[in-house]
Amino acid sequence: MTSTFFFAGARTCSASPPALTPCALACALLLTGPAMAAEDPPSTAHTLPEVVVTAVHDDSPAHVVADPKQPRQPVPASDAADYLKTIPGFSAIRSGGSNGDPVFRGQFGSRLPLLTNGTLMLGACPGRMDAPSSYISPETFDTLTLVKGPQTVTWGPGNSAGLVRFDRERPDFSEGGVHFSASLLGASAGRNDQTADLAAGSERMYLRATANHSHSQDYEDGQGRRVPSAWDKWNTDVAVGLTPDAHALMELSAGTGDGQARYGGRGMDGTQFRRDSLGLRLKKEHLTPWLTRLEAQLYRNRADHVMDNFTLRTPPTTGMMAGGMASNVRRTTTGGRLAATLQPADALSLVTGLDFSRSPHDARSGTPTMPYADQPWKGDAKFDNLGVFAEATWQARPDTRWVSGLRLDHSQAWRYPAGNAGMGGMGGSGMGGMGMPASADGNHRERQALPSGFVRWERTLQPGTTAYVGLGHVQRFPDYWELISPGNSAAASGNAFATLQPEKTTQVDAGVNWKGQDWQLWSSAYVGRVQDYILFDYPGMGSSVRNVNAQTAGFELGGSRRLSAAWTLQGTLAYSWGRNTTDQRPLPQMPPLEARLGLDYAQGPWSAGVLWRLVAAQRRYALGQGNVVGRDLGPSAGFGVFSLHADYRVNQRLKLSFGIDNVFDKTYAEHLNLAGNAGFGYPGGVRINEPGRTFWLRADVKF
Secondary structure, eight states, X not given: OBBOOOOOOOEEOOOXXXXXXXXOOOOOOOOOOOBBOOOOOGGGTTTSOTTSBBEEEOSSTTEEEEOTTSOXXXXXXXXHHHHXXXXXXXXXEBOSSSOOEEEETTEEGGGSOEEETTEEOOOOOTTOTTOGGGGXXXXXOSEEEEEESSOOOSXXXXXSSEEEEEEOOOOOOTTOSEEEEEEEEEETTTEEEEEEEEEEEOSSEEEXXXXXXXXXXXXXXXXXXXXXXXXXXXXXXXXEEEOSSTTEEEEEEEEEEEEEEOOTTSSSEEEEEEEEEEEEEEEEEOSSSSEEEEEEEEXXXXXXXXXXXXXXXXXXXXXXXXXXXXXXXXXXXXXXXXXXXXXXXXXXXXXXXXXXXXXXXXXXXXXXXXXXXXXXXXXXXEEEEEEEEEEEEEEEEXXXXXXXXXXXEEEEEEXXXXXXXXXXXXXXXXXXXXXXXXXXXXXXXXXXXXXXXXXXXXXXXXXXXXXEEEEEEEEEOOOHHHHTTTTTTSGGXXXXXXXXXXXXXXXXXXXXXXXXXXXXXXXXXXXXXXXXXXXXXXXXXSOEEEEEEEEEEEEEEEEEEEOSSSEEEEEEEEEEEXXXXXXXXXXXXXXXXXXXXXXXXXXXXXXXXXXEEEEOOBOOOOTTEEOSSOBOOSOBOOEEEEEEEEEEEOSSSEEEEEEEESTTOOOOOOSSBOBOOGGGTSOTTSBOOOOOSEEEEEEEEEO
């Protein structure tokens, strides 16, 4: 089904024109259209109009698949978190501007792995200023796949909330040897984006290059108040593939990127987001009647991040960071995957294999007079994981399918004494721990067998109606931000490295889809129990982390109704609930009830749409608790935001689009948010407001 999502956008203040990076490419413009991620049977995937972002069922009702190249509203996303917000159940921890941290069903961080082309890219900031989503430019990928809940075991450990994959597909040259697409965006607040995607090749080999650049100045909220939020970022990726036949692939890829961003809700800004990636993947299909696919992959992703309080703002004159301070943190993640798909019987298939990753973390620091670049790197932590998995699919009857999987992970973590860590514990929200003290409890933790597994029943009840129920269990090893950063290993913070237990989530997921000739409805729901949920407490300036028990539940609903040949009415509703049963209070950082209603028109080369986004007040909160980035700041007010768009397809190669987000210049703030930093001229202690009225114009070309 198609559903539309439109979102609130930004009016802003002007500033000097941006300097173009090497990847700021002249392209032409693309998008608008509504974008609501809903779910459809596979049979509709090729009949949906181009003007909307769609999400359709792939090989399972529990999977949602979207095309991130398709248009969406609000103003096109600058990072993965911004794009994921258009899928029901998603929200993001906001700090103004770009580089939010995605939250699905109120769950966050390593509970929701983000993979790019099957590889893991981890940020380095102790305060997650450079969350993995900040290194992803959605429009440069071909598909986005979301697995809701613990309903797969084949793509790494810890996916208790779900799993998100951004993938680039093997180019198809059946209709020509060269494919090129490009887009150009201009919007309020000096926003301008350029994106290009070029693929050239034949049946035997190909070259593909993607590049994008995104820039914005500080925006203004609905009251005309400037919000520190400017960013400038770019990414470039190249892949060379050999395809000796239609069933074989060997691809070597490399990529890099960089950027900077101002944050009204943090004590420091990001002045470098350097990414360097290398990857090799091999795939062979139809080897024998019983071995249908063999895949192998190796990769190396490095994040080299700099944060300081003097490049993009005036440093404070008093306090611990007076005069200016910088922290340079680096994380290098290497890993690989080997998987075989077996077909022992016509109705039974099995995917089995192993994956591994290793991720050391280094840090150094400095001041304007003692540059960090002159200081040596010092390691403060290292993590690695080795997992084996098997996932089976059994077509028990033509209308009934069972899917189940089992996974075992061997996880380890090392921490290094304070003498090796420098000041790398300095987080983006201010000052965290200054390194990890040596401890009688040791500096190495190991878990040899962390089990995860699931079983799911899928049934076609009648033509156009499908249902599923799944039971999943995940044991998640604590991540870097929970075990070590910011200063969680210190005795005063409870010595999390020695005491924190793996998180154990057991969850039931269910859903039903109905489809008629002119209408479609879909629903998904979940209820879970979490033993040893990892929770952050913020009693004052510092933080501590501990295990509690928790319960979670929620749902996502959506539907569309074709009113006539030209008009379609669409809507979604999403709700997440969580309770800390140890303390008998709500779980923190839970998004409020949210609904989206859209009306779309499409006739000939014209299309248009409106969206009304409605968010309820959130009265369930846990003051002083949260996660490593966000914490509950108290109750939040509800709001409604109205947006509209229109686009015109000039011909098969060119489309022009126009949109206005937050038409009535509403002043509002998201519940999941950072408090403004008073030292940056924005009111301290209050949630950062979202952009006011935002105009944008976009076009895209395709050859």
